[in-house]
Amino acid sequence: MDLRRKSEKIISKWYEDGDKKALLVTGARQVGKTHAIRSVMKAEGANLFEINLIETPAAVRVLENANTVEDLVIGFSTLSEQKIEKGKTVIFIDEVQKYKDMITKIKFFVEEGSFRYVLSGSLLGVELTNLSSAPVGYMMTVEMFPLDFEEFLQITNISETVLASLRDSFVNRTPVMDAVNQKMLDLFIRYLVVGGMPEAVSRFADTGNVNDVMQIHRDIQALYKLDFTQYEAADKRLILTNAYELIPSELLKQNRRYVVSDLKNGLHFERVQNTFLWLKNAGVALTVFNSTEPRIPLKLNEKSSLFKLYFSDVGMLTSEYGMSTKTMLLTKNQSLNAGGIYENVVAQELRSKGYKLYYYNSNRLGELDFVIEHKNKVLPLEIKSGKDYTIHSAMNNCLSNPEYQMDEGIVFANCNVSKKGKVTYLPIYMIMFLKQDEGQVILDKIEF
Numbered sequence: 001m002d003l004r005r006k007s008e009k010i011i012s013k014w015y016e017d018g019d020k021k022a023l024l025v026t027g028a029r030q031v032g033k034t035h036a037i038r039s040v041m042k043a044e045g046a047n048l049f050e051i052n053l054i055e056t057p058a059a060v061r062v063l064e065n066a067n068t069v070e071d072l073v074i075g076f077s078t079l080s081e082q083k084i085e086k087g088k089t090v091i092f093i094d095e096v097q098k099y100k101d102m103i104t105k106i107k108f109f110v111e112e113g114s115f116r117y118v119l120s121g122s123l124l125g126v127e128l129t130n131l132s133s134a135p136v137g138y139m140m141t142v143e144m145f146p147l148d149f150e151e152f153l154q155i156t157n158i159s160e161t162v163l164a165s166l167r168d169s170f171v172n173r174t175p176v177m178d179a180v181n182q183k184m185l186d187l188f189i190r191y192l193v194v195g196g197m198p199e200a201v202s203r204f205a206d207t208g209n210v211n212d213v214m215q216i217h218r219d220i221q222a223l224y225k226l227d228f229t230q231y232e233a234a235d236k237r238l239i240l241t242n243a244y245e246l247i248p249s250e251l252l253k254q255n256r257r258y259v260v261s262d263l264k265n266g267l268h269f270e271r272v273q274n275t276f277l278w279l280k281n282a283g284v285a286l287t288v289f290n291s292t293e294p295r296i297p298l299k300l301n302e303k304s305s306l307f308k309l310y311f312s313d314v315g316m317l318t319s320e321y322g323m324s325t326k327t328m329l330l331t332k333n334q335s336l337n338a339g340g341i342y343e344n345v346v347a348q349e350l351r352s353k354g355y356k357l358y359y360y361n362s363n364r365l366g367e368l369d370f371v372i373e374h375k376n377k378v379l380p381l382e383i384k385s386g387k388d389y390t391i392h393s394a395m396n397n398c399l400s401n402p403e404y405q406m407d408e409g410i411v412f413a414n415c416n417v418s419k420k421g422k423v424t425y426l427p428i429y430m431i432m433f434l435k436q437d438e439g440q441v442i443l444d445k446i447e448f
Helices: 007-016 033-044 058-065 069-077 102-112 149-155 160-172 178-194 198-207 210-230 234-245 269-281 314-321 323-330 339-352 393-399 428-433 438-444
Strands: 022-026 047-052 089-094 116-120 139-143 285-291 302-311 358-362 366-374 377-383 409-413 418-420 423-427
Touching: 007 022, 007 033, 007 139, 022 033, 022 102, 033 047, 033 089, 033 116, 058 069, 069 102, 102 116, 102 139, 149 178, 149 198, 149 428, 160 178, 160 428, 178 198, 178 210, 178 314, 178 323, 178 339, 178 423, 178 428, 198 210, 210 234, 210 314, 210 323, 234 269, 269 285, 269 302, 285 339, 302 314, 302 339, 302 358, 314 323, 314 339, 339 366, 339 377, 339 428, 358 393, 366 393, 377 393, 393 409, 393 423, 409 428, 423 428
Parallel strands: 022 116, 022 139, 047 089, 089 116, 285 358, 377 409, 409 423
Antiparallel strands: 285 302, 358 366, 366 377, 418 423
């Protein structure tokens, strides 16, 4: 099944606007970067020259030795029969992580002005030099993630009319028709099982076979672990692999906290801090840092040595737990410890919408699963997988503290929409509607 992505709108707008800046599409392996670029360029009728630095290693040497755009064109022309025409061709360089100095060199190519450039690859936050200080005037960046729940819905029979009605319920905080609400909760469970990796979603849409989905997830994880060995020094490979593999068991803990000493007894955070930074920058894990005070700016109160770590895709997490966990999810078995799974999917959705992720913990007030900056306020979020979703003492304590100036707290759970005081209860699937500016949700919607 050909899946449409929200990021395609951004890529399409870049092309249609005639922006001379290079476009850099980032994201973890297998999230659909190359497919999205090809799909948009085909739809736009672009004259696309594509070269992959892994499949064509000689292209790296061309980039290293190209002092002018003419050098680049001549070099690339010897490696491919595709035509390159000045003023017409969009040059797409894939797997750019193989050339560390790409960010520096692209500035000079863009300045020359004969071509437009699209760059893509994985591990860019790890491998590319100067990525964090890339020249703003020369490059636009789009980060891709696994399909979010709204994108996942395109493989279902949920119509845009139903989605519009659900959006209205979210914005106005009004209950959803029971039958519709239950259907959406069931579909969300399916999303927990399948996740948002495009190949897994497409295969599930075609076959409905969960075993196929699990095999795809295993194959993707094998690629991730291969990256650990290919792109890092020998002394760091084992700790990277172990740190990544430990995530599922850490999420089974009551507080989901990642304890560094679980990697090795007596190990301190300072010695392996770069390991967790690597996983985050590679896009294979999501970090949620502790904020010592739930006040804006949350970054000012960040304590990076206390954190939670989630998989970048919830389907890969449930595959790691095994078929029995997926079965228990689908059959709504209440004995399943699903708290970490629910928190993972919320972290995934929030991160894809651009939120910086934090949690808050206080011996006096309790712990909030997430605190985010939303509409210039701190918004506390509690994520509940069980029936006791109305019990949330930490949220009550924080909402009643005038120092924190919190207007509302949201509990996402297997429930319908309701409100009690400052606490709003929303069905877990409505996390798809929480955006930086709720007034713009219609602009952000995906057409099915």
